[in-house]
Amino acid sequence: MFAPRAKGERRYWLIKSEPDVFSFDDLMQAPQRTTCWDSIRNSGARNFLRDGMKVGDRCFYYHSNAEPSAIAGVCEVVREGYPDHTAFDPSHEYYDEKSDPAMPTWFMVDVKAVAAFKTLVTLPQIKADPALAEMALLRVSRLSVVPVTADEWAHVCALGGVKV
């Protein structure tokens, strides 16, 4: 499903969160500026979490359902694909009785904040930018983890005022 990597190759992703639930600032203020990216219950996003994302990959942190919806900063994968334990916890909001700990359905990664954008890169701005017209964010609807190309990565970082 995922092409083998060249040695040392870094890939890029975009992860979505509603800032009312967990914002980029929340991540910056978390212990070690790190959190587990749990509770994803969509099989497409799960495949990226389980198989696609590797330690050292970088992610845009996108605020969905926000005013404005925008990319707020950059984070890094610090632990790759492991079972999402919230699926096994009957008291958890996203408990999934069908997920068997011996063969888990859902996976998560840990991400660490790297840098906040100096200026938000908003959804309208992304839509209006010809260089970003092919972003998976725009083409694949309602997926909470999507890939980003190296060109898109560099372009958005420049817009955000971050050198990464």
Added chain:
DNA sequence: GCCAACGTTGGC
């Protein structure tokens, strides 16, 4: 708050 776009579920 509305609703379009999808993914998932379940009856048949």
Added chain:
DNA sequence: GCCAACGTTGGC
């Protein structure tokens, strides 16, 4: 295996 009903995401 088809497909209608339902649930969720997320822009507007």
